[in-house]
Amino acid sequence: MPANNGRELTLAQAVREALAEEMRRDSRVFILGEDIAEAGHPFKVLTGLVEEFGAERVLDTPISEAGFTGVAVGAAMTGLRPVVDIMFGDFVTLIMDQMVNQAAKVHYMSGGKWRVPMVLRTTLGATRRSAAQHSQSLHAWFCHIPGLKVVLPSTPYDAKGLLKTAIRDENPVAFFEDKMMYRLKGPVPEEEYTIPLGAADIKREGTDITIVATSSMVQVALGAAKLLEEAAISAEVIDPRTLWPLDEKTLINSARKTSRVIVMDEGYGRYGVAAEIASVISEGAFFDLEAPVKRLGAMHVPIPFSPPLEDATVPTEQSVFEAARAMCG
Amino acid sequence: MATAVDPSQLDSQTGNERWLRMYRRMFTIRTFEEQVNDLYTRALMPGLAHLYIGEEAVAVGICEALAPDDYITSTHRGHGHCLAKGAAPDRMFAELLGKEAGYCKGKGGSMHIADPATGNLGANAIVGGSAGIATGAAFTAKRLKTGQVSVCFFGEGALGQGSLYEVMNMASLWKLPVIYVCENNLYNEYTHYSEVTAGDILARGTAFGLAGESVDGQDVRAVHAAARKLVARARAGEGPAMLLANTYRYYGHHVGDVSRDYYRSKQEEQQWKAERDPIQILSDWLCGQKIADRARLDEIQAEVKAQIDQAVEFATRSRYPNVDQVEQDVYAGE
Numbered sequence: 001m002p003a004n005n006g007r008e009l010t011l012a013q014a015v016r017e018a019l020a021e022e023m024r025r026d027s028r029v030f031i032l033g034e035d036i037a038e039a040g041h042p043f044k045v046l047t048g049l050v051e052e053f054g055a056e057r058v059l060d061t062p063i064s065e066a067g068f069t070g071v072a073v074g075a076a077m078t079g080l081r082p083v084v085d086i087m088f089g090d091f092v093t094l095i096m097d098q099m100v101n102q103a104a105k106v107h108y109m110s111g112g113k114w115r116v117p118m119v120l121r122t123t124l125g126a127t128r129r130s131a132a133q134h135s136q137s138l139h140a141w142f143c144h145i146p147g148l149k150v151v152l153p154s155t156p157y158d159a160k161g162l163l164k165t166a167i168r169d170e171n172p173v174a175f176f177e178d179k180m181m182y183r184l185k186g187p188v189p190e191e192e193y194t195i196p197l198g199a200a201d202i203k204r205e206g207t208d209i210t211i212v213a214t215s216s217m218v219q220v221a222l223g224a225a226k227l228l229e230e231a232a233i234s235a236e237v238i239d240p241r242t243l244w245p246l247d248e249k250t251l252i253n254s255a256r257k258t259s260r261v262i263v264m265d266e267g268y269g270r271y272g273v274a275a276e277i278a279s280v281i282s283e284g285a286f287f288d289l290e291a292p293v294k295r296l297g298a299m300h301v302p303i304p305f306s307p308p309l310e311d312a313t314v315p316t317e318q319s320v321f322e323a324a325r326a327m328c329g
Numbered sequence: 330m331a332t333a334v335d336p337s338q339l340d341s342q343t344g345n346e347r348w349l350r351m352y353r354r355m356f357t358i359r360t361f362e363e364q365v366n367d368l369y370t371r372a373l374m375p376g377l378a379h380l381y382i383g384e385e386a387v388a389v390g391i392c393e394a395l396a397p398d399d400y401i402t403s404t405h406r407g408h409g410h411c412l413a414k415g416a417a418p419d420r421m422f423a424e425l426l427g428k429e430a431g432y433c434k435g436k437g438g439s440m441h442i443a444d445p446a447t448g449n450l451g452a453n454a455i456v457g458g459s460a461g462i463a464t465g466a467a468f469t470a471k472r473l474k475t476g477q478v479s480v481c482f483f484g485e486g487a488l489g490q491g492s493l494y495e496v497m498n499m500a501s502l503w504k505l506p507v508i509y510v511c512e513n514n515l516y517n518e519y520t521h522y523s524e525v526t527a528g529d530i531l532a533r534g535t536a537f538g539l540a541g542e543s544v545d546g547q548d549v550r551a552v553h554a555a556a557r558k559l560v561a562r563a564r565a566g567e568g569p570a571m572l573l574a575n576t577y578r579y580y581g582h583h584v585g586d587v588s589r590d591y592y593r594s595k596q597e598e599q600q601w602k603a604e605r606d607p608i609q610i611l612s613d614w615l616c617g618q619k620i621a622d623r624a625r626l627d628e629i630q631a632e633v634k635a636q637i638d639q640a641v642e643f644a645t646r647s648r649y650p651n652v653d654q655v656e657q658d659v660y661a662g663e
Contacts, residue, residue, distance in 0.1 A: 030472075056472070062502070067495025070461010071468055074479075077450060078400065078469035097492075101455050102462065110443035110451055111434035112658035146659050170661035 007190060012045045012182040014156035015121075018163035019046070019083065021192070023053050026081060029167055030057040032068055033085025042087060043123075043182050065094040069120070073103045073172075076118040081167060086122035089176060090136045095120075103172040104147030118173075119166045124152075125178040125216045125266060126303045126314055135303035135310070137216075137266040140273045142174040143243045149173040149197055150243040154218035156186040158241055161195030169197065178216040178266075198245030202254070206236035209260040209324050212251060212277055213239060217264040217296075217315065224320035231321075233328050243273055251277065252284035259290040260327045264315055269297030291327050296320060345620045351393055351549050352615065353629050355385040355608050358409045360637045361418055365408065365425065365439075368641070369584045374425055378439050381409030383579035386607035387512050388413035390552025391480060391572075394560045400448045400466040400479040402459035405440045406578075407452030410482050415447035418637055422644035429650040430643070436650075436658065448477075457483060457490030460509070464496040467507035467569070478563045479507045486517035488526055488533065497569070501538040506563035508556075509534060509571045512546065514578040519592045534571025546576030547605045550614070577601040 009017065023029045031049065033041075037060045040047035050058040061068040065086060072082035086092055092099070103116045124137035142150045151166055151173060153159035159177065166173040203218060204225050213221035218239045225235040236254055240247055255261045261281050265273040278293040299313040362382045368374040381388070384406075392401065392413035403410035411421060416432065424431025425439050432444050443451035450466060453459035463481030470477035487493055488511065500507050511530065515522055535541040540562060544555045552574060559570040579602060581589055589598075615621045 062495070062498055064492075064495035064498065066492040067461060067464075067499060070492060070496060071465040071499060072461075074450065074462035074465020075468045075472075076465070077462065078466045079473060080469050082465075097455060097458060098461060101458060102453075106443075106451065107661050108658045109433060109437040109441040111432065111436050112661070113433070113445050114443055114451065115661040117661075149660075 005190065007188060008185045009156045009188040010182060011153075011156045011159050011177065011184050011186070012043065014160040014188050015045055015163060015177060016047070016049065017188070018160040018167075020049060020052065022164055022167045023049070023057060028079065029081045029083065030059060031083045031085060032059040032061050032072060034061055034063055034087055036060060036085050041085065043179060045182060046085070065091050066098055069095040069098040070102065072118050073098055073106070073116055076116045077106060077114050081117050083119045083121060083167060086120060088134045089122045089124045089138055090133050092122060092138055092141070096141070099142065099148065099172065099174070100145050104145045107171070108147060115170050116172045117170050119163070120172065120174045122174070122176060123179040124176045125180045126298065127310055128180060129305065129307060129310065131305040132302040137176070137298065139174065139176045139243065140267045140271070143273060143276070147172065149245065151175045151197065151241070152215040152243060153177065153241065154181070154215050154239050156184065156188050158195060158201065158239075160188055161193050162197070162241060165194045165197055168194070176215060180216060181219070184219070195241070197242045198247055199242075200238055200240045200247035200250040202236065202250070203239050204235065204237040206234040206258065208234045208258055208328055209262065210236045210238060210254040210258045211262045211264065211320065211324065212281075213237060213264040214243070214266070214273065216266045220315060220317055220320060221264055223317035224324065227317060227321040228324055231325060233324060235324060240277070246277075246280070248280050248284060251281055255281045255285035256288040259288050261289070262294045262296060262320065262323055262327070264296045264320065266298055266314060268300055269295055270300050272297050294323055294327060296323060347393065348550075348611070348615060348620055349629070351389050351553070352608070352611055352626065353633060354389045354393070354413055355549065355611065356630055356633050357418065357637070358385045358388065358412050359608060360633050361408060361412060361421070364422070364637055364641055366580070366584055375427060376438055378425070378584045379406040379582065380578075380580040380584060381406050383601065383607070384512055384514055384546065384576045385409055386549035386552050386611070387510070387546045387574040387576055388482070390549040391510060391556040393553055394556035395448070395478065395480065398448050399477050400450050400463065402450045402463040402481050403442070403452035404456075404459070404482055404484055405452065405454045406484065407440065407442060407482070411442045411444070411449055411452065414449050416442065416444055416449065418640035419643040422640045423647045426644045426647070427649060428644055428647035430647040434650055434654065434658075457487035457493050459483070460487070460490075460493045460496045464500050464505060464507050467500065467505035468503065470506055471503070476564055477506070478560050481507060481509045483509070483511060484517075485511055485513040485515075485522045485526065485530065488530060489517070494533065494537070497534060497537045497539060497571070500569040504566065504568040506566070507569045508559050508563060509539070509569070511571065511573045512576055513573060514576050516578060516582070516592065518582045519586070521592065531571060531573050538568075540568070540570035541573070542570065543573040543575070546574030547607045547610055549607060549611050577605065
């Protein structure tokens with residue numbers, strides 16, 4: 001990480017700075033979505049961009065997710081670099097044909113002739129009391145599709161560096177931001193940097209157990225690691241940062257070192273990201289494992305509204321701590 | 330709204346060579362598709378094929394009004410659009426047979442021909458699936474001020490897809506140079522369109538403020554005249570349009586759809602072929618105007634047939650892609 005001279009940004013500010021820098025660098029980059037111009041998006045992630053870049057490049061659309069995502073695919077194929085804003089991750093249901101049947105396949109179906117350099121930015125994450133249609137984490141759907149790349153930053157630093165790389169990528173990239181982390185602060189240097197896709201980051205080194213965590217679950221894992229430290233268990237926390245491409249080597253090496261692994265992801269546990277990563281680790285580190293790889297994800301229920309019910313659906317520091325202690329016992 | 334242009338107004342501008350070129354293109358599409366049917370029924374072609382025979386005047390009349398770098402998107406019934414925009418029959422056939430020399434190295438097949446060199450953004454096997462892509466291409470043309478126009482071909486079956494109306498709305502709001510061409514061949518696969526389509530078709534575009542025009546899709550001169558007008562309008566920055574071309578699909582939904590009695594009569598098919606055949610209509614006019622005589626048209630037909638025979642020969646003799654290519658082209662730049 002470059003020296004940062006103590007500068008801190010929120011995750012929302014880091015995302016905005018990445019977009020602004022890329023739009024200054026490349027006139028082909030533009031953003032489109034609902035309420036993104038003067039409104040700056042309901043989470044105010046995009047505030048100020050329309051003033052600098054104008055309504056032509058920070059384009060308010062009708063509430064037509066499938067339509068404007070399709071427009072972005074065509075614009076990307078013909079020379080622009082669209083960044084599509086889907087206000088809530090739950091609304092990706094409306095754009096799946098454009099992402100899965102169009103964006104993901106155009107390059108392959110055309111024998112490598114057409115390219116779709118676009119970014120889909122959207123949110124994930126529960127516990128905002130937004131109920132079943134504004135709280136889901138549906139990124140696993142995109143991981144399942146060849147032709148797409150999937151990015152889940154967990155810090156302001158990662159968000160900025162990964163988004164800049166995603167915008168410069170020649171392929172459709174789905175970029176998921178945890179809506180509960182927009183106000184999380186972290187160091188972000190003034191100077192230019194990018195982070196390659198496919199490079200995991202060891203957020204905390206440890207020797208007794210590996211906790212692989214994505215996006216919203218990274219902070220939970222780090223909190224659990226502190227609790228474990230008090231119980232004399234040394235936990236390593238690894239954030240894959242991009243689910244495809246996936247840095248399998250770093251994950252497997254850590255599993256070989258610690259011999260115990262928990263994988264956490266806020267998507268649904270069943271058939272989810274945690275299951276895939278657990279499988280990669282089991283296949284790659286089987287003879288070094290002391291215990292089956294443990295998965296922790298969202299409960300298999302629609303996200304409920306009532307706060308105590310909703311809080312019960314996602315892993316917590318305490319639940320990770322208990323799972324880890326049981327495995328190390 | 331639906332004011333057709335008198336084709337005779339264009340005759341002096343377009344010139345006789347242009348009509349003969351359109352005749353050649355239409356006959357090329359027909360002969361190409363007859364060969365597809367033949368290859369398929371002899372089990373030499375894998376997969377699916379949806380024939381464009383009967384609708385040739387629509388693709389040819391419109392693409393003749395486009396510049397080489399103008400964009401089109403096509404459909405599962407797309408061979409005609411691709412050929413009309415300039416695709417070469419030999420590489421088309423190679424693609425249909427899954428050969429490496431095909432336009433998509435055999436990875437796309439009949440329903441996914443794409444070719445940047447002729448402005449073909451790709452045929453699309455999701456009904457209505459390319460409306461966004463065509464609109465996005467028009468968005469780029471406007472943003473970069475390239476002067477290009479984008480044409481979205483779709484069948485009347487796509488009128489049932491909501492995303493079509495989403496992008497029409499945006500195209501109108503943003504005055505994009507895109508023309509939505511609805512080819513009404515009367516049948517959504519195996520269902521007459523009137524059973525599933527309420528109201529006035531053209532009004533679905535004009536409701537969004539698109540210019541609307543309706544033409545006889547069997548008359549290439551009428552199609553071409555309407556296309557020239559709408560293309561010029563779009564290029565001049567006057568915004569999007571919807572062109573409704575009324576036409577007919579001679580064959581089934583796909584080549585395997587041979588027993589069609591349950592959804593339409595043989596008599597209906599015969600009547601369209603005898604009275605409304607687009608190639609016959611154009612050749613009658615060409616001969617009547619003394620632009621060409623029968624002998625000249627026969628000469629063109631013989632040339633086209635020879636070209637198609639060579640194209641099939643080329644495709645048949647071409648090699649399949651090596652299996653190690655299966656994982657190539659999933660991601661660009663890697």
